[in-house]
Amino acid sequence: MALAARPTGSLSFVRLAPGLTLAVLLLPIAFGLAATFLPAFGYLPALGGTELTLAHFESLFAMPAIWRSAALSLLTGVVTAGVSLLIVMLFVAGWAGTRTFARLQHAVSPLLAIPHAAAAFGLAFLIAPSGFLVRLAAPWAGIERPPDWLIVNDPLGLTMMAGLVAKEMPFLLLVTLAALPQVKRAETMQLVSAFGYGRIAGFLFTLWPQVYRQIRFAVYAVIAYATAVVDVAVILGPNLPAILPVRLLQWMNDPDLSLRFLASAGAVLQLGVTLGALLGWLVIEQVASSICAALRGRGLRMVRERMLRIAALAATGTTAVLVFGGIALLALWSFAALWQFPAILPDAFTLSTWQRALPRILEPLAVTLGAGALSTAIALCLTIACLEQEARTGRVAGRRAMLAIYLPLIVPQIAFVFGLQVLFLASGTDQRFAALVFVHLVFVLPYVFLSLSDPWRAFDRRYDLIAAGLGRSRLALLLKVRLPMLSRAVLTAAAVGFAVSVGQYLPTVLIGEGRLTTVTTEAVALAAGGNRRVIGVYAFLQTLLPFLAFAIASLAPALLWRNRRAMRP
Amino acid sequence: MTESRDKGLALTDITIGLNGRTLLRLSARVAPGAVLTVMGPSGSGKSSLLAYIGGFLDPAFVASGSCRVDGLELTSLPAEQRHAGLLFQDPLLFPHMSVAANIAFAVPPSVRSRAERRAIAERALAEIELAGFGDRDPDTLSGGQKARVALQRVLVSQPRLLLLDEPFSKLDMALRDQARQLVFDRANAAGLPVVLVTHDEADAAAAGGAVFEMRAA
Numbered sequence: 154m155a156l157a158a159r160p161t162g163s164l165s166f167v168r169l170a171p172g173l174t175l176a177v178l179l180l181p182i183a184f185g186l187a188a189t190f191l192p193a194f195g196y197l198p199a200l201g202g203t204e205l206t207l208a209h210f211e212s213l214f215a216m217p218a219i220w221r222s223a224a225l226s227l228l229t230g231v232v233t234a235g236v237s238l239l240i241v242m243l244f245v246a247g248w249a250g251t252r253t254f255a256r257l258q259h260a261v262s263p264l265l266a267i268p269h270a271a272a273a274f275g276l277a278f279l280i281a282p283s284g285f286l287v288r289l290a291a292p293w294a295g296i297e298r299p300p301d302w303l304i305v306n307d308p309l310g311l312t313m314m315a316g317l318v319a320k321e322m323p324f325l326l327l328v329t330l331a332a333l334p335q336v337k338r339a340e341t342m343q344l345v346s347a348f349g350y351g352r353i354a355g356f357l358f359t360l361w362p363q364v365y366r367q368i369r370f371a372v373y374a375v376i377a378y379a380t381a382v383v384d385v386a387v388i389l390g391p392n393l394p395a396i397l398p399v400r401l402l403q404w405m406n407d408p409d410l411s412l413r414f415l416a417s418a419g420a421v422l423q424l425g426v427t428l429g430a431l432l433g434w435l436v437i438e439q440v441a442s443s444i445c446a447a448l449r450g451r452g453l454r455m456v457r458e459r460m461l462r463i464a465a466l467a468a469t470g471t472t473a474v475l476v477f478g479g480i481a482l483l484a485l486w487s488f489a490a491l492w493q494f495p496a497i498l499p500d501a502f503t504l505s506t507w508q509r510a511l512p513r514i515l516e517p518l519a520v521t522l523g524a525g526a527l528s529t530a531i532a533l534c535l536t537i538a539c540l541e542q543e544a545r546t547g548r549v550a551g552r553r554a555m556l557a558i559y560l561p562l563i564v565p566q567i568a569f570v571f572g573l574q575v576l577f578l579a580s581g582t583d584q585r586f587a588a589l590v591f592v593h594l595v596f597v598l599p600y601v602f603l604s605l606s607d608p609w610r611a612f613d614r615r616y617d618l619i620a621a622g623l624g625r626s627r628l629a630l631l632l633k634v635r636l637p638m639l640s641r642a643v644l645t646a647a648a649v650g651f652a653v654s655v656g657q658y659l660p661t662v663l664i665g666e667g668r669l670t671t672v673t674t675e676a677v678a679l680a681a682g683g684n685r686r687v688i689g690v691y692a693f694l695q696t697l698l699p700f701l702a703f704a705i706a707s708l709a710p711a712l713l714w715r716n717r718r719a720m721r722p
Numbered sequence: 723m724t725e726s727r728d729k730g731l732a733l734t735d736i737t738i739g740l741n742g743r744t745l746l747r748l749s750a751r752v753a754p755g756a757v758l759t760v761m762g763p764s765g766s767g768k769s770s771l772l773a774y775i776g777g778f779l780d781p782a783f784v785a786s787g788s789c790r791v792d793g794l795e796l797t798s799l800p801a802e803q804r805h806a807g808l809l810f811q812d813p814l815l816f817p818h819m820s821v822a823a824n825i826a827f828a829v830p831p832s833v834r835s836r837a838e839r840r841a842i843a844e845r846a847l848a849e850i851e852l853a854g855f856g857d858r859d860p861d862t863l864s865g866g867q868k869a870r871v872a873l874q875r876v877l878v879s880q881p882r883l884l885l886l887d888e889p890f891s892k893l894d895m896a897l898r899d900q901a902r903q904l905v906f907d908r909a910n911a912a913g914l915p916v917v918l919v920t921h922d923e924a925d926a927a928a929a930g931g932a933v934f935e936m937r938a939a
Binding site: 546547613615616617618619620621622623624625626627633634637638640714716717718719720 | 776777778780781801802803804805806807808810812814816817818827828830831859860861862875876879880881885
């Protein structure tokens, strides 16, 4: 049912919102890509480039081991997405509907709030040769000195991929959980088990294709993200050569401005690498679906699936344990006094690392909070206005609108944010903070929209009709009925948006250029130094901010509506 | 002055269709205080008539015809200016507001003072023997109490007519007769034309007015 209210003046923002939102999502990508491509072919008048030339590509391809870097990036994207999706698929197929599933689901969802960089540092602290796991094993294995193994920064990037899986698996799991109610799981599973299928085979043959169709954009976003990731790659990834995006960032931020041409050419290559990974994935999709069809055709029942189910459960559980354990280690290190190698715990605890770090952390902290709060507030206004317009016209955002929402997550950040940096420099403005907020908005908006749209659309429309029948305006309805009743969903969406903003590394480095830093950029910058105590302070703080946001999002409604029974979740 | 023959609700040549199929064709007059009952099996699209009169018909429907209340054409007004009071089978009290705030929300904006809006709400509660319940959480009321609060909420908004969408179907048998009596009496006292959509013969009998039967879809 749509309220056929004619637009009134006060709500004209609502009518413009869908267009405005599309502009915020798409224009930066279009202009950013253009401003990345032109210098790649030699055109950048500000730096004296006025002729079209392929010379910059020639010098790019002459860089040492450039193809290895590109191939590693491509592989990282496909492997990360493949492993994450496989775990999610087997876990959901093998366990959905059980009590174990519900319990683990609650343990995994907070992983989403942990910034990539903090999770990567935590993992490094855990599995490094001098890390916690080796310390645990030391007394049994007779290890006295940190062994000389290259675990973190291994040349194949396996640790980096593990770190990425630890973050992307929870993301895909939550997206899958959101898609599950759209399929008739319980009924279908009863049916197929009556035919003698095991849980996993039954799920994969009947339900998974429908589920996958709904989550594929999210999978593409994971592939694109992992092919072009910088922060996790700096912390856990290979050096000499590093993966392509890490090398690009070095050129982009080089004081020698002529390297910008090289960086532009590299960003075009990066776009090709991401595109290649996505195309490779489409092939994998086809192959996997044929294999699935062939197995189904042979009537495979997979009744003996115990090991596979246990493996999926173990993989999911281990991920949660590793990430949470890593975060705990970050906190431990930030308060540690002397903590020598084989000791499992520090000799003593001290506040001195925090005290020394605090004066230098205040400014980045203010930038982090400011950019996060502003970009989230703007994203919320746009999202609510879009959803309000949807409710008023009865026209729900279609497939193409969904693609537009996912596009900033699928086009590699480095390929268009670099162009935005070029444009920012060329514009000559000094509104760096505004530019930072705007760039964060491009990435915050999709997540806020995805998080709020389902609860907003599920709202019982009869409340709208009653309020209109009582003679109250759309605006009164929005402010006094919808927003309060949806306060929990709105605040959760805000926390998601804030967490996304806090976690942004690459856009912050490119637009901030060292003059505006956040807790995240400072933390990643510490990676090379290897001072675990200081890293602990920054990375733990980086984790703490989104958690505080989520804590507020769940406590505030509980407090506000403590005397309203029907407002409990 | 409006002439007396214009008083009440006049539905003229109402046609509602969906996907090229006509669901409903209707002309009727409902005098102030009288009830028009629309009966039909579920899925017959009988609620679409209420949606058309109230101004919230889904764009998928094709509808035409005139709805006049006391001579005023409703179809040219947006929903919030039609003042068509709605009651559904669920009371749908706003769960985040107190009982009194639910009613005060409906008081017309011409009453500006907060205290006065609150006083109107308290008086409305007293009328249904819920004096002193103003600060309560609506979710702590019984089903019958909620239904009465929902009725008072509609009435204080000074509606031009009432649209009832199976409003009694979720009440216990014992409460149902009482609730019917209360709603029809108060609508009558306020001189409101009522359109009632139901599949319960007893509702139609209690309403006592004209009955329009819909064909099965």
